[in-house]
Amino acid sequence: MIHFDDKAAFAAALTDLPMPDAAALEAAARRQAMLTKPAGSLGRLEEIALFMAGWQGRESPCAERIRAVIFAGNHGVAARGVSAFPTEVTAQMVTNFHNGGAAINALAGMCGAELSVVALDLERPTGDICVGPAMSEAECLNALNAGAAAVDPALDLLLLGEMGIANTTPAAALCAKAFGGTAELWVGRGTGVDTHGLTRKTEAVQLALALHGDVCGDAFETLRRLGGREIAAMAGAVLAARIVRVPVMLDGFIGCAAIAPLAKEAPAITGHCLAGHVSAEAGHGRLLAALGLVPLLNLHMRLGEGSGAAVAAQIVRSALAAHGGMATFAEATVAQAL
Numbered sequence: 001m002i003h004f005d006d007k008a009a010f011a012a013a014l015t016d017l018p019m020p021d022a023a024a025l026e027a028a029a030r031r032q033a034m035l036t037k038p039a040g041s042l043g044r045l046e047e048i049a050l051f052m053a054g055w056q057g058r059e060s061p062c063a064e065r066i067r068a069v070i071f072a073g074n075h076g077v078a079a080r081g082v083s084a085f086p087t088e089v090t091a092q093m094v095t096n097f098h099n100g101g102a103a104i105n106a107l108a109g110m111c112g113a114e115l116s117v118v119a120l121d122l123e124r125p126t127g128d129i130c131v132g133p134a135m136s137e138a139e140c141l142n143a144l145n146a147g148a149a150a151v152d153p154a155l156d157l158l159l160l161g162e163m164g165i166a167n168t169t170p171a172a173a174l175c176a177k178a179f180g181g182t183a184e185l186w187v188g189r190g191t192g193v194d195t196h197g198l199t200r201k202t203e204a205v206q207l208a209l210a211l212h213g214d215v216c217g218d219a220f221e222t223l224r225r226l227g228g229r230e231i232a233a234m235a236g237a238v239l240a241a242r243i244v245r246v247p248v249m250l251d252g253f254i255g256c257a258a259i260a261p262l263a264k265e266a267p268a269i270t271g272h273c274l275a276g277h278v279s280a281e282a283g284h285g286r287l288l289a290a291l292g293l294v295p296l297l298n299l300h301m302r303l304g305e306g307s308g309a310a311v312a313a314q315i316v317r318s319a320l321a322a323h324g325g326m327a328t329f330a331e332a333t334v335a336q337a338l
């Protein structure tokens with residue numbers, strides 16, 4: 001299991017990212033070329049099969065062991081009226097996840113994922129990012145390691161989700177810090193705030209950037225100051241998954257914002273990540289473009305929880321079913337292209 005001993009270990013891991021298995025990639029590409037279809041006719045399904053082959057290190061990758069992890073955390077900035085819902089909903093939804101009643105329970109079931117829920121100190125919200133750092137160094141490191149601990153090297157695919165009332169606000173701050181642009185450019189309606197709520201979010205992001213913008217020296221410090229526990233956990237999970245070459249399916253705006261500070265330092269961090277979907281949250285499309293990711297789906301979802309990632313995992317399963325299950329031209333005695 002991966003564990004980051006201190007922030008220096010986290011920073012060091014970010015500068016030493018493993019790459020996919022070139023031999024497996026080549027073998028998978030050779031197999032792909034022999035399957036009974038015109039070259040490229042399965043479009044992105046072919047790319048996904050090669051992506052999975054490279055990270056799993058085998059010619060015929062599989063999607064049997066899929067885990068969806070939902071990290072939950074509470075946010076001090078919620079007190080500024082930046083969400084349409086009260087903060088109790090975070091813990092209530094955690095109970096709902098355990099009872100099987102949330103969207104992600106149904107959707108994880110459909111893609112064959114086991115669901116794991118990691119509640120991170122819900123009774124202790126982070127500090128309000130407008131007046132101080134979200135977390136102490138120890139809290140941030142703990143959150144990163146909670147994410148790393150959710151990564152089992154034996155997984156075929158890891159889906160990352162989150163639950164945390166108000167977390168689209170720190171997510172917007174992380175995007176603005178990593179990729180520039182005004183607060184307005186990155187804030188969106190989240191759970192459905194009205195125009196006044198949107199103004200309060202914009203102001204909160206502006207205050208947070210004014211306070212921390214110049215002192216976020218690296219990815220750890222940025223996550224610590226502007227992020228939140230579930231956000232840092234997703235970042236830790238992405239980096240840990242990379243170390244053990246487990247491919248990751250990202251979900252919506254918050255999950256992608258979690259890796260923005262990492263991507264600013266090490267753009268290659270997205271190499272083992274697929275973007276499940278582009279959510280309806282205003283900044284998500286722009287964020288995906290900045291991360292260099294092309295979403296698999298655009299279903300106008302704006303839920304979080306890993307819901308879009310779980311739907312997209314079914315596309316991965318389809319890609320691998322074709323890649324592993326189709327006959328070759330030789331096996332099926334089908335004539336090849338002229």
Ligand SMILES: Cc1cc2ncn([C@H]3O[C@H](COP(=O)(O)O)[C@@H](O)[C@H]3O)c2cc1C
Binds near residue numbers: 084089164191303
């Ligand atoms: C019942 C309910 C279930 C959810 N599941 C995910 N979210 C999503 O909404 C929150 C972010 O939006 P904001 O920043 O506006 O609070 C996060 O918890 C996210 O996971 C939910 C929100 C609610 C209300």
Ligand SMILES: O=C(O)c1cccnc1
Binds near residue numbers: 191252279303305
């Ligand atoms: O993009 C998301 O995942 C999202 C958007 C709004 C609210 N919660 C999550």
